[in-house]
């Protein structure tokens with residue numbers, strides 16, 4: 001038997017969420033390559049908040065065990081790459097949306113979706129990083145692949161106290177970039193400075209409709225927010241600068257003109273963690289294990305129980321959570 005957060009549809013078409021005792025035989029079956037994992041830790045990401053509250057239709061079938069991330073130990077494997085006792089990480093691949101996920105003590109997934117826990121990281125570290133930290137690394141890699149170096153100038157990070165944002169600030173600062181953190185939480189300035197932010201801007205300066213072209217400031221941007229914030233970030237990026245876009249905390253829309261692209265050669269790079277190829281994932285996790293300051297992991301994350309994860313799912317959608325929330329599923 002094991003415990004899991006269990007989501008279902010109510011007759012009123014809302015989502016119900018409860019902690020439920022389940023049996024191993026309840027776990028989904030796979031035609032080939034199934035791996036069963038005893039989970040140590042999971043996390044609450046923004047997308048998990050959407051799934052648990054039913055705020056957005058991210059869950060594609062019910063009943064569902066949410067949780068887009070987990071880290072644990074293989075207990076049974078029908079996959080050539082994995083054997084009992086291996087420590088593994090799962091991020092994305094539609095887990096917690098279309099396949100049962102990590103907010104549980106056990107999971108069964110395709111072995112094609114797992115990456116090994118890198119040397120030097122504990123299960124708890126890996127989930128403190130989670131999809132958010134891995135996406136922050138993909139965003140940093142996106143800037144670097146386009147040739148943005150620390151010498152080019154300031155890098156803006158939006159949604160800076162969020163999971164992706166706080167890891168992006170820390171990673172960029174460790175790599176020597178001059179980071180400007182945009183936040184709506186004025187009282188978290190000291191936290192952002194401790195992660196390495198050189199300057200802080202009030203997110204209100206970016207969150208309303210602005211001019212198509214604005215004063216050039218950013219050599220690069222890691223945007224986690226979308227909508228007007230992303231539009232204004234592009235409009236104030238310097239000639240030839242690079243903007244990565246991974247999130248929609250403000251909105252899915254992108255109300256802007258093509259002016260930054262056709263007059264300033266600004267490049268907009270999309271970042272997706274969910275279907276990223278295995279090789280890219282392995283590279284991102286290897287870099288996280290090497291390049292992330294250990295103190296950052298502790299200061300960015302806090303740990304809650306499976307039952308405490310339910311209210312956190314509400315809080316993350318209102319932008320009230322700082323950093324990352326690890327879920328101890330035991």
Ligand code: NDP
Pocket residue numbers: 045046047131132135158159160161162163164165182183184185203207224225229245246247248249250271272273274316317318319320321323
């Ligand atoms: P969090 O909720 O932890 O962080 C989001 C942050 O955005 C908040 O902490 C807040 O930061 C800011 N924010 C919230 N609401 C608003 C608003 N209305 N206007 C402007 N800023 C706002 O989420 P994550 O960091 O986990 O994820 C960030 C985004 O990235 C989400 O949209 C998520 O879905 C997406 N994502 C995408 C991935 C991908 O593969 N593309 C992977 C992971 C996440 P502050 O108070 O500091 O301003």
